[in-house]
Amino acid sequence: MTTTDETAANAAQIEYWNAGAGDTWASLQDRMDAQLEPLGQEATAALAPRPGERILDIGCGSGQTSLALAEAVAPGGSVLGVDISRPLLEVARRRAGPNGPDFLEADAQTYPFEPGAFDGAFSRFGVMFFADPVAAFSNIRRALKPGGRLGFVCWRRPDENPFMTLPMAAALSLLPPPPPNDPLAPGPFAFADPARARDILAQAGFDAIETTPHDRKIGSGDLEQTLGVALKVGPLGAMLREHPEQRDKVIGAVREALRPHAGEDGVKLPSASWIVTARSA
Numbered sequence: 001m002t003t004t005d006e007t008a009a010n011a012a013q014i015e016y017w018n019a020g021a022g023d024t025w026a027s028l029q030d031r032m033d034a035q036l037e038p039l040g041q042e043a044t045a046a047l048a049p050r051p052g053e054r055i056l057d058i059g060c061g062s063g064q065t066s067l068a069l070a071e072a073v074a075p076g077g078s079v080l081g082v083d084i085s086r087p088l089l090e091v092a093r094r095r096a097g098p099n100g101p102d103f104l105e106a107d108a109q110t111y112p113f114e115p116g117a118f119d120g121a122f123s124r125f126g127v128m129f130f131a132d133p134v135a136a137f138s139n140i141r142r143a144l145k146p147g148g149r150l151g152f153v154c155w156r157r158p159d160e161n162p163f164m165t166l167p168m169a170a171a172l173s174l175l176p177p178p179p180p181n182d183p184l185a186p187g188p189f190a191f192a193d194p195a196r197a198r199d200i201l202a203q204a205g206f207d208a209i210e211t212t213p214h215d216r217k218i219g220s221g222d223l224e225q226t227l228g229v230a231l232k233v234g235p236l237g238a239m240l241r242e243h244p245e246q247r248d249k250v251i252g253a254v255r256e257a258l259r260p261h262a263g264e265d266g267v268k269l270p271s272a273s274w275i276v277t278a279r280s281a
Contacts, residue, residue: 010107013129013186014084020241022087024232028220029062029091031229035163035220039153039273040065040124042214044072046275047151052076053119056143057101058108058152059083059126063092066101069122080118082108083126109136113143120144123152128190137204144280150206151277154191156213160272163218164188167230170257171250175239188234194274206278214275217268226267227255 016022025032044065049055049072057066060081070079079101083089092103104111109130121140130136140150158165168178183189184196191197194211201209220229231237231251240247261267 010084010109010129010131010186013131014107017083017085018087022085024237025085026062026087026091028229028232031220031225032233033062033064035218035229036124037064038216038218039214039271040068042216042273043122043124043151043153043275044068046212046277047120047122047149049073049077049120049122054117055079056113056118056121056140057081058121058123058140059129060092060103061085061088061124061126063089063095063101063103065122065124066092066103067096070101078102080104082106082111109139111139113139115142116145116148118144118148120149120151122150125153125155125188127152128154128188129186131186133190133200134203137201137206141205141280146280148280149277150201150279151275153214153273153275154197155188156272156274157192158189161270163269163271164234166257166269167254168234168236170253171236171239174246174249174253175243178235178239191274191276197274197276201276201278205281207281209278210276212275212277214273216271216273218271219266219268222266223255223258223262226258226262227251230254230258 049069051073053073055069055073057069057079060066060083063081066079066081081092081101081103084107086105089103089105121144155161197211198209220226231240258267261269
């Protein structure tokens with residue numbers, strides 16, 4: 001995507017998801033889908049899409065959620081998947097084929113959606129990266145019909161999500177300390193505080209806002225598959241790219257940290273998320 005006045009607000013995220021991160025997630029599509037699908041299904045159930053409805057899938061990534069939503073609104077319904085990552089959208093379009101959902105490379109914070117065009121808006125971990133979340137959700141609300149539904153899943157606090165934090169904790173003694181994180185900056189934990197999420201949605205014109213905690217063990221495969229994901233995705237992957245001399249030691253440490261969580265159905269670690277629902281006021 002070329003950065004224009006409309007996309008400048010999220011320029012950093014657009015660059016990030018069209019460079020290494022987008023390619024990495026695209027290459028790990030099967031593993032990431034296996035990990036996140038149960039949480040997306042919980043948010044889909046909360047949104048309750050119905051046959052004949054038109055649904056907007058925000059941050060649709062490689063398309064698994066858009067395909068599932070398309071099944072839920074058939075017959076007669078449609079789904080538009082929106083994402084800023086070209087590498088992920090290329091995967092989504094291949095998976096969907098000519099008769100699947102439509103996909104749009106765009107920034108949902110600023111894209112001029114047709115007003116009142118959608119019955120519902122959905123997201124599986126795609127709404128925490130907006131530079132201006134109030135502006136973004138205001139734009140999404142305008143795309144909904146009056147009384148249109150919003151449903152998404154987002155992460156709770158890092159300490160409640162060992163599936164993300166355990167690999168980094170295992171590697172910390174072998175790597176320089178990571179830079180401090182701004183909890184309000186765009187990123188996976190930007191909506192960890194449910195009061196903040198509710199305030200953002202209220203400012204954006206939503207009501208009937210509910211945040212429901214959801215806890216579930218999730219995984220991306222067996223021990224070696226989970227290790228491969230942990231070494232490539234997120235802060236640990238970035239730090240290893242900066243310090244390749246430590247790679248072998250980190251691999252060993254992370255493997256041993258994951259091993260006690262391996263079972264017949266693969267490595268499973270606790271996750272903690274919010275299932276958020278609201279209506280367009």
